[in-house]
Amino acid sequence: MSIASQDAGIRTGRVARTFIYLVLLLFALFYLLPLYVMLVNSVKPLSEITGGGMMSLPQVWTLEPWAKAWSTAQIGVEPTGLRPYFWNSISMVVPAVAISTILGALNGYVLTKWRFRGDTILFGLMLFACFIPFQIVLIPMAAVLGTLGLSGTTAGLVLVHLVYGIGFSTLYFRNYYAVFPTELVRAAQIDGAGFFRIFWRILLPSSGPISVVCVIWQFTNIWNDFLFGASFASGDGAPMTVALNNLVQSSTGVKEYNVHFAGAILAALPTLLVYIVAGRYFVRGLMAGSVKG
Amino acid sequence: MGFLDIDNATKSYGAVEVLHKVDIAVEEGEFLVLVGPSGCGKSTLLNMIAGLEDITSGEIRIKDQVMNGVHPSKRNIAMVFQSYALYPNMTVGQNITFGLEMHGVPKPERDKAMADVAKLLQIEQLLDRKPGQLSGGQRQRVAMGRALVRNPDVFLFDEPLSNLDAKLRVDMRTEIKKLHQNLGTTIVYVTHDQIEALTLSTRIAVMNGGYVQQLGTPKEIYDTPANLFVATFMGSPSMNLLPVKIVAEGDTLLAETTSDAGAPVRLAVHAPSDALKSFAGQTVTMGVRPEALTDVDGADQRSTHVERFSNTVTVTEPAGSDTFVTTTIGGVECIARMRADTDARPGQPSEFAVNMEKAIFFDPKTEDRIV
Structure with a gap:
């Protein structure tokens, strides 16, 4: 071409x-x-x-x-700037991305290399997570979080993003592992490696490109999410996106546009960084399944 | 009791039985080749020995230990796969020692075992490379090294040469045979290539449709195939199969057919069996290998019974060492293997010699050999 x-x-x-x-x-x-x-x-x-x-x-x-947006702007009750909310987002994104990627890889591994009766149907059901609109699950999710005692906590938000993320991460890894030679798994079995050893020593080291794709995808989605953040986190526990909204939408005082702009860039910076650092692997990873054959 | 016993092993997927009561006893140091067309069940049987597939019924024993349900890593076997299945993320050295590491062998011992195997296979200079940087032949060696280093009771080979180009395949074939002769290991080897089967094995199991059609030494399989399937599958070009009428004339038994000119061709059967005598008056299938159908000068000098007839040559195919000559006998195209400098010319009549010692007969109804 x-x-x-x-x-x-x-x-x-x-x-x-x-x-x-x-x-x-x-x-x-x-x-x-x-x-x-x-x-x-x-x-x-x-x-x-x-x-x-x-x-x-x-x-x-x-x-x-910039300094004001980061550390002194009035967002909640205290004039804290975006800083604490930035850390809220980090402490939400990192576990959510890490766990959903690892679980997705495990799911993909089981669905392709340890096949069982009904695995295709199960995979199909998991794919629903990619298509269900967020708004539909708000109320049931709130009920679940309430039952678990996680309402309004970062752990609760992590759980929500985890549940939503597994669909995508499973899809990525399943398709990647589907073209991964099964003979390698069999050879490792004969060599005496068990279920997890095969995963850690054989499959994961070969999953670089797809892991990058999965991490970028999950990071971008979870970091940029507003709906779940606004619905399930309260007050000081809100993520960056919600805090930015509160900063910009504040109805009292003068609208400090320069601070708003700085805040918006701050909020976008991490995803930008992820793309710059890992972006070249992104396309490579997306293409990997199609050219390997 | 053999070293590796396959005792009435059956494999079913649901209601479909794909492997029917396979019964093979392999002695220590034997090289057993499972050969057959695609889908005959040979790889399934190998995977059952390896423990990668369950055994539906029957037993597989190694050194008298029942292996049904035993995990592959606990059977003391090693397997070489068709795609070599080298771990792409590890170096050659790590690939070779991975199995030992998983079995908890300490590092100094692992390194020594690796060095020994690398020396044996002449891959010492490759130990730090990744599989992606190796050629097909080198990968093949590493895959064998990975199997050898474990010092297993039984080696399993799953079509290990089919990914190599023609020349390398012949070289590696010789090398596997050498390895077997030097180490005296017990090997079960799956292939669909009948030449590989004949050259490598001490015994061959020819399989088709989930049944073992014949189990025997390469010579038995080649010279006295049990049925028409084995006769045509083994050997290249494959065995000529002529419909002949058995005629009893005094003490001799004649196999009668016609030349392409319509003249009768009557070939006296060598040392006819009683079973064949009972077919007198009936039509049977006579099997003659191309090398038993030659020009007169090329006939086997040690044969005590050579019959001659004249027929028209349709095609000649010079193959360097021999010339393959096609001719029509009894309405069936036959291939004769003549000397390279034969006088046979297409369209011209030529004299053919049949080594009747090597002729065998099949019952056309059951397709079994008449013994």
């Missing part, structure tokens, strides 16, 4: 190519515009924004909105 498009590129004239790049550049600028607005306005004093210069570069550069 790449060769064909290169040929096409060589045949098109210089004028056409300039035109194509110009259009692409325009689109890129257009899509970068919101980021530009956010970045620029997060480093200028509020007066410059309210003065009407939203698109212009700051006359006075300041990092104060």
Whole structure:
């Protein structure tokens, strides 16, 4: 495919190519515009924004909105900034992602290498988790969390995301392991490795790409989730997304747009980082199943 | 009591029986090859010996220990897989010693065992590489090394050569045979390649449709196949099967057919059995291997009974060492194996010689050999 498009590129004239790049550049600028607005306005004093210069570069550069958004902005009762909520999100995301990925890998392993009667039906049922809209489960989930005594806790949120995440992580790992040679598992059995040893020593070390895909997917979803955070976490236990909303939607006082912009970037930063660090594995992992055969 | 006893072993999936009462006793140091077409049950039987498939009924014993339900790792067996099944994340050295590690062998002993095996298979320089960096032949060696290092009672090979190219396959075949001769290990080897079966084995079990069709030495299987399936499956080109009429004439028994010109071809049967005599007047199938159907000069000089007839050559196929000549006898195309510089020309008549010592007869109804 790449060769064909290169040929096409060589045949098109210089004028056409300039035109194509110009259009692409325009689109890129257009899509970068919101980021530009956010970045620029997060480093200028509020007066410059309210003065009407939203698109212009700051006359006075300041990092104060960032500091304020992070540590002193009024969100809950105390002027704590986003910092405690950021840690709320971290302590929710890390266990939820880790556990759902590991369980997904285990499920995929069992569903492909230790097959049993009805495994396909079970897998099909697990896939429902990928299609059920979040809103439907809010009330039953609240009842379950209440029964378990986890209402309003981070542990409760972890459980919710775990339950929702397993569907996807199982799907990823099952399809990845389906093309993983079963003879390897049999060889390991003859070598004397048990169920978990085979998993840890043979399958997991070969699951790099799909694990990255799964982690990115789960991290992005769970970090960005607002509905569950708003529904099942209360007050000081709220995750970053809910805190950002509270910061931006506050009805008292002056709207500090520069602080809001800084806060929004702070909230988006972790997912951005995950993509930058692991992004190149993402496509590779998504393609892995299709080219291995 | 053999070293490895397969005693009336049966395998069913639900109501479908795929392996019917297989009964084989393998002696210590034997090289048993299970050969047959795809789906004949040979790999299933191997997996049952390995413990990767359950035994539905019957018993499998190794050294008189019943293996039914025993975990694969507790049977003291090692297996070489068709795809080699090398662990991709481990180096060659780790691949070889993984089984020992799982069995709790201490590291110094593992390293010594690995060094010995690596030396035997000449893979010492590969020990730090990953399987992905090896060629097919090297992977094959590593897979064998992984099996050898365990020093098992029984080696199981599941079509180990079918992923190699033709030349390497022949080389590795010789090497497996050497290994067996040097180490004297007991081997069960599955293949669909009849040449591999004949060259490697001390005994062959020819399987088809879940039944063992014949169990015997390579010579027995080749010279006296029990039925038409074994006769045609083993040997390449496969055995010529001619419909002949058995005619009793005094003390001699004649197998009568016709040349392509319509002239009668009458071949005296060598040392006819009583069973064959009872078929007098009936039509049976005569089996003649291509090398028993030759030009006159190429006939086996040690044979005491060679019959001749004349027939038209339809096709000649020079194969370097021999020339395969196709001719039609009794309405059936036959292949004769002639000398490389034979005079036979397509469309021309040629003199054929049949080594009647090697001719065998089958009952066309039961397809079994008439003994």
